[in-house]
Amino acid sequence: MTERFVKAAAVIVLTVACGGGPGPEEGPAPWRPVRSPTTKDINALWVIAEDDIWACGASGNILHYDGYEWRLDITAPAPDFFDVQFVSPTQGWVCGKDGWVNRRDGGEWSRVPGNTRTNDLHALHAHAPTEVWFCGSRGAVLHYLDGEWKDESPNVDEDLFGIWVVDQDRGWLVGDNGCMFRRSSGKWVPVAGPVEAHYRCAFFVTDDEGWFGATDGFVVHLKGGGLSKTRLPSAETVTGVYFRSDDRGYAVTRGGNIYTYSPKVGWQLWSGHDRPLFDVAFAGEDEGWAVGAAGTILRH
Secondary structure, eight states: OOOOOEEESSSSOOOOEEOOOOOTTSOSOOOEEOOOSOSSOEEEEEEEETTEEEEEEGGGEEEEEOSSOEEEEEEOSOOOEEEEEEEETTEEEEEEGGGOEEEEESSOEEEOOOOOOOSOEEEEEEEETTEEEEEEGGGOEEEEETTEEEEOOOSOOSOEEEEEEEETTEEEEEEGGGOEEEEETTEEEEOOOSSOSOEEEEEEEETTEEEEEEGGGEEEEEETTEEEEEEOSSOOOEEEEEEEETTEEEEEETTSEEEEEETTTEEEEEEEESSOEEEEEESSSSOEEEEEGGGOEEEO
16 A cells, blocks of 8 residues: 555455546445544555454554444554554554564554564565565565564565565565566566556455556556556556456555456546545445545545
């Protein structure tokens, strides 16, 4: 979400803005700013329910929305956080700068000990309450399982911004300079992607279908093992992607724009704003959220 991130629809079965025109399948309601409890960057979102939404950002901020308002759940002595995911309403993870990882188990956040790597961790995939994958700067990939840390980094120096792992034979990893890997027999195998760009985020609709946002307006689609490219109308950096289904998606950019996607028309501009946006998610059929720079929170 900073430029990083992975989100997944299947894990839990679960400022001043100027309004733009709606996408072809969207209603007329605009995206409007809501009161934010911080002026620091908000980098990532995770939706559990309409009245249970989490976000994280700069200066160790973790935010929560309870259906009425956003509040700082914690602003502890911690570096910037870049990604957040929950595996249940009471079990969640955040990761960030200098290898910092916090875990929520019940009602409190606490730092997870044992990680000796100090690489920035840009994205995570919480596969289970005690199994989480992380990726970050200088090719770092870490696997946390039942209290133990293991270095699973591929032989690459590029910064990594998206990770999704199902098992030893199914997983994806993306990052700078078109860097793309798939998981096979417990190893990361390089993949020749369809675009030469810097990947900045990833979102999986199912374990076998995902989308990777990148620089120059590219959004790469993974389905059935195959990769294809789509592209925004402008060459912006895609910082967040969210899909309700395989044919209805959304993207936000560093340029502050929100786009909609359908297979028939591709990507179309929906709404424009004056600050960079870093992540987007939906809490219901018509309730969308986007977050970004300087504490920006938008609601549709």
